[in-house]
Amino acid sequence: MTENTPSTHTPEPRQVPDWIPAFPVLAPDSADLPPHHDHCLGCGPANPHGHQLRARRDAHGVHAHHRFDSRHVGAPAIAHGGAVATVLDELFGLLLYTVGEPAVTRHLAIDYLAPILLDTPYTLRAHIHARDGRKLHLQATIENDHAHVITTATALFLTVDVNHFLTHNTPPHTDNTP
Numbered sequence: 001m002t003e004n005t006p007s008t009h010t011p012e013p014r015q016v017p018d019w020i021p022a023f024p025v026l027a028p029d030s031a032d033l034p035p036h037h038d039h040c041l042g043c044g045p046a047n048p049h050g051h052q053l054r055a056r057r058d059a060h061g062v063h064a065h066h067r068f069d070s071r072h073v074g075a076p077a078i079a080h081g082g083a084v085a086t087v088l089d090e091l092f093g094l095l096l097y098t099v100g101e102p103a104v105t106r107h108l109a110i111d112y113l114a115p116i117l118l119d120t121p122y123t124l125r126a127h128i129h130a131r132d133g134r135k136l137h138l139q140a141t142i143e144n145d146h147a148h149v150i151t152t153a154t155a156l157f158l159t160v161d162v163n164h165f166l167t168h169n170t171p172p173h174t175d176n177t178p
């Protein structure tokens, strides 16, 4: 069989991974929120390439203290904008612990108001601005240690059911013609 020959093999049904049903609403307390799963790029403790973000609930949403390091360099001494986007997306993902339903990023918008420096402490905050059915409108900021906001972000997350994580959904308008 060549690489381009369609396979007749029927894939095994995918099992529901352990991490998917484990989405409680967690009350505000002093403990770090649990990672989505161990290898998550944003928060997984077992992902050596990840950001290993730790966040906590508070009265408004969630917050985190974070430093970017040399793995995330863009311009010298400055964090890569994509790395910053990853961490903000992750913080929104951890904000879902205040919702108790799985949801995924549909739209993410970031204003980089000033450079984020490597090996420098920052405080990240995120909260739910509004909910409209499945649509979660989320907002976040990154502050430096002088409490100046240097990054702002908004996101639209859409709640999904477990099947989202078990099937590869293809948008109906996608044209797969090479």
Ligand SMILES: CCCCCCCCCCCCCCCC(=O)SCCNC(=O)CCNC(=O)[C@H](O)C(C)(C)COP(=O)(O)OP(=O)(O)OC[C@H]1O[C@@H](n2cnc3c(N)ncnc32)[C@H](O)[C@@H]1OP(=O)(O)O
Binding pocket: 023, 024, 025, 036, 040, 042, 089, 090, 092, 093, 096, 097, 098, 099, 100, 101, 102, 103, 104, 105, 106, 107, 135, 156, 158, 160, 164, 169
């Ligand atoms: C308790 C703890 C939980 C933890 C929970 C963990 C989850 C797991 C975490 C893994 C770690 C996380 C990390 C971070 C979060 C990622 O990074 S998630 C990964 C990146 N995101 C993705 O892969 C999502 C890819 N996109 C999709 O699969 C599909 O587009 C979606 C999101 C499932 C939505 O598809 P759909 O259901 O067909 O949605 P669609 O009908 O097109 O739109 C729904 C509604 O939204 C509206 N809409 C769509 N786009 C827009 C827009 N840009 N502006 C305004 N409205 C819009 C539509 O108009 C529609 O409105 P209504 O007509 O209903 O009023």
